[in-house]
Amino acid sequence: MPLGIYEQIIMKQTTCFHCGDSCTTDHIIFDNKDFCCHGCKTVYDIFSENDLTCYYDLQQSPGATPKDIQGKYDFLTNENIIEKLTEFNDGNNQIVTLTIPHIHCSSCIWILENLNKLNPNITASQVNFGKKTLRVTYKSKEISLKELVLLLNRIGYEPYISLEDFNTGKNKVNRRLIYKLGVSGFAFGNVMFLSFPEYFEVEEFWLDQYKNVFRWLMFAFSLPVVFYAAQDYFISAYKGLKSKLLNIDIPIALGILVLFIRSTIEIVFDLGTGFFDSLTGLVFFLLLGKFFQQRTYNFLSFERDYKSYFPIAVTKIDYNKEIPIQVYDIKKGDRLLIRNEELIPVDGILINGNANIDYSFVTGESEAIKKTSGDKLFAGGKQTAGSIEMEALNAVEQSYLTQLWSNDIFNKNKEDGFTSLTNAISKRFTVAVLSIATLATAYWLVVDASKAINVFTAVLIIACPCAIALSAPFTLGNLLRIFGKLKFYLKNASVIEQLAKIDTIIFDKTGTITSNKESKAAYIGETLSTEEEALLTSTLRHSNHPLSRSLYDILQKNDIVSLNHFEEHLGQGIYGTSNSNSIKIGSANYVGKSQQDTELHTAVHISTNNAYKGKFTFYNSYRKGLSKLFKTLKKDFDLAILSGDNDSELENLKKLLPSKTKLIFNQKPNDKLEYIKHHQNNGANVLMVGDGLNDAGALAQSDVGIAISENINVFSPACDAILDASKFDQLHNYIKASKTAIKIIKWSFVCSFIYNVIGLYFAITGQLMPVIAAILMPLSSISIVIFTTIATNVLGRRLK
Amino acid sequence: MSVIYVLLTISIIIAVLFFIAFIKAVKSGQYDDDYTPSVRILFEDELVKTKPNKTIKKQKSN
Structure with a gap:
């Protein structure tokens, strides 16, 4: 049959020129290129008409299939909503920043920054690749926001507009750490130059003549470092003392303060040159560690609540007219139109239409549920079969789903209750340093009272735990980056420390262990x-x-x-x-x-x-490797599965998983949270692995909450870490790596103690020269940084 | 007045100028996105390149 042969040829894995998907049912050949669907062909057509085919040269098959979004963006004609979304609007020109999840390669940047070729009324467009945002300036009289969004959708770059964007139009970026780093680096470099002459030359004519100028210049440079760049250490030390917690910032703040006061006194009374070089260097290195640790994934958000899932607007039916209104403006009794694939924003009653609601967000139940008119609909469900009309029963904040977020657990900061390894060590360290300082001072008071104050301050200066404070940020920061490359994205570095302490692991079923x-x-x-x-x-x-x-x-x-x-x-x-x-x-x-x-x-x-x-x-x-993963995990951890689903899979799971795994079904979101709380009260450190909004409470309650995601661009609930689904079977290795990282930190603590002992020898014997401090301090810091970086890289190479 | 003072003044003025330049760069948002510019700098020429390509393609298909 000639037709059959023809079809079979096509069936041979041809991939779409535009999006890279395999072409099966609607294979189209256009301009000698294969396309998987009409949508992809149209995008290609638009690009080739406008001389933009270079899009395909930069990267192979970079595109996405445009979706059918009839009427979805009608709310963008509402003046109030436009006002909320735009960051600038003078009636003629508007500037808007849109989140576009599909941004993933250089082709994306190229096409989006050439938007003006598609519509001359777009004056400028700029991509931020890290944040996956596009900032567009356009003439609003010629092209409206809605038309702009539709244009983006037509070329496969549909923006994601949610309730979360409501007030973000005018957000400010926090750049304080970069300023502080700049100030301290600037001061450090200059002070080094200025202090160099006095390191080796003593009592030389020219030096004696000008040393005061040099010293006071150094003093001037150190002022912004102490009072601006090092601010956070004083604040944190004060907070620590107030809550009776000896954190690492206390010896640091003490060291900085003593360095500054002693140096100032030395140059005022012409006793010596002071330690301004060590002071500025110390602050610079410490801030560098902070900067290294702080760099995270801009395009991922770990703080999401229902706001990121909910639409910004909904269609209200008023006397047979459809008006888009803001979700916050929904009142009890409003009639709402929910289109196919739209989310139900409030609890309500179905009036008419063929309702087939997918509640997987809320309950984890994978099957869509059919409803008939008069039935109650809960917020968070997604309509999957045509349009329906419903009547709102209450406002957005009061619905069944959104009330989960009124639980106290969402207002708690997990880091507050957690004592990091560094702070645990610093408790003993601070006590030890203070007692050594007092003993040494007491000794010198007896032997040579004139040296007593000198020794006391020298001990505090040299014991300033710069190397200790740097070991954790550099180890964890580097591992954070290695994990990121392996598609395991952590919210911050302290998650690694918490991960290393885990003894109980709880999994959600649907979407987490199933694909x-x-x-x-x-x-x-x-x-x-x-x-x-x-x-x-x-x-x-x-x-x-x-x-x-x-x-x-x-x-x-x-x-x-x-x-x-x-x-x-x-x-x-x-x-x-x-x-x-x-x-x-x-x-x-x-x-x-x-x-x-x-x-x-x-x-x-x-x-x-x-x-x-x-x-x-x-x-x-x-998921691939599930049974193997559980078998390796069961040796070290207590395992449990909490599912919102019914127990239809019980027998299957029993066969797959080790026998001591607990299997619990029919769990509501709140039940999961309570279950974890119960275990924590019995002293367990719980890791929760989940995916949907229904796990949000459990993820927040657990010590570490990991969200599994098939596509990290799609939105996952608030959590401590996001794990790409393809790496699910590596979970055990990641936990092991976290434990090794803690060992690395402990070893670098040992190294820095050795440096401290050497320094203390000079300090106690009363012979601490500025030049010794200036050598020892950077030497210890840099060697710690090198050690931790190499060790974590070796560790990272072993991970898959 | 010794030459040292002159040298010191000059060196500090230069250092401060660079420092101001740094602050300005941060303020203008240069440090907010450290990836996209590295890609963007390689573009620019593409639009010109595509045109001759395009005509060749059209001739072929005709």
Whole structure:
């Protein structure tokens, strides 16, 4: 059959020139290039018409398929909403910053910064790759915000506008650390130059003549360092003392203060040159460590709540007119229109329409639920079948889902209750340093009272724990970056320390240990003949229903036969005939199976020539390496699975997982939170691995909450870390690496203690020269930085 | 007045000028995004390049 051969040639893995997906059903050849769908072809068409095909030269298949968004952005005509979203608006020109999740390569930057080629009314557009945002300046009289968003969607770069953007239009960036680093670096360099002459030359004519100028200049340079750049250390030390916590910042602040006061006194009374070089160097290195640790992932947000999921506006029906209104303006009794794929923003009652609500965000239940008019709808559900009309029962903040966020746990800062390794050490360190200082002073008071104050300050200066304070930031900061390259993104460095302490791991089921992308289907019933199988796949091929598509992907590709006839009955099933055979695929009723047993799983029934054959039942497919991961984890951790789903998978899970794994089903979001709280009260350190909004409470309550994400650009709930789903089986290795990192920190503590002992020898014997401090201090800091960096890199190389 | 004072003044003025330049650079947002500019600097020429390519393609397809 010539048609069959033709189709088979196409079936050979051709990938779309635009988006890189494999071309299956709607394969289009245009301009000698393959496209997977009409949308991709259109984008190519737009680009080639405007001489922008270079988009495809920079990176292979960089694009995304534009989505159908009819009416979705109508709310952008509302003046109030435009005002909230734009950061500048004078009536003629507007500036807006849009988050575009698809930004991922140099082609994206290129096309988005050449937007004015597509529409001359766009004056400027600038991409921030790290944050995945696009800042556009445009003439608002010629092109409205809505038209701009539609243009972006047409070329496959749909912006993500959520309730969270409501007030972010005028956000300010915090650059204080960079300023402080600049100030201290500037002062450090200059003070080094100025103090150099006095290091080696003593009592030389020219030096004696000008030394006061040099010294007072150094004093001037150190002022902004002490009073501006080192500010945070004094504040943190004060806070620590107030809450009776001896944190690492106390000896640091003490060291800085003593350095500054002693140096000032020395130059006022012409006793010596002071330690301004060590002082500025110390602050510079400390800030550098802070800067290194602080750099995080701009494009990921770890603080999301329902606001990032909810739409900014919704369509209200007022006397048969559709008006877009802000979500915050919804009042009780408002009639709302929810379109296909839109989220229900408030609790309400269904008025009319075919409601098929996907509550996976809220409950973790994977199946969509059918509702009839008069039923109650909860906020957070996603409508999946056409438009519906509903009546709001209350305002946004009072709905069932959003109330979860009124739990106290969301206002707590996890770091507050956690004593880091550095602070734990600094407690003993501070006590030790103070007692050495007093003992040494007491000794010198007896032997030579004139040296006593000198020795006391020298001990405090040399014991200033610069190297200790640097070991954790550089070790953890570097590991944070290594993890990031491996697609394990941590909120901040202290998560690594907490991860190393974990003894209990709790997993969510749906979306966490199961994959959303793949599913498995098992066939129960009479065996199908080869002919029937061919007919089955050929018929499925014609349908665009999600179940048909996934079943088609699962089944082996048989020879394609051409169909004589094909019918699709919406909501029921499909019907196909070839030669003398006919097949019905769909719901039990549709294929003519009378009695319907209560099914926990989604199933597709099949009958050929009006005789019932059997059914395909869909199961969740578990992630690759799940059973192996659990087997390695069970040696060191207590394991449990908390699922919002029903217990249909209980038997399967029992087979897959080690026998002592606890399996608990039908858990509401609040139950999960309470379960973790209960374990924590019994002294467990809990790691929660989850994915949806329904896990948000549990993720916040746990010591470390990891969100699993199939696509890190898609939004995940508030958590401490985001793990790319493809790296799920590596979880154990990441925890082990965190434990090794703690060992590295401990070793570098040992190194810095050795430096401190050497320094203390000079200090106690009363012979601490500025030049010794100036050598010892950077030497210890730099060697610690080198040690930790090399050690973590070796550690990182072993990770996959 | 010794030459040392002159030298010191000059060196500090230069250092302070650089420092001001740094503050200005941070203020203008240069340090907010340290990746995109490195890609952007390589563009510019592309638009010119595509045009001859385009005509060749068209001739071929005709």
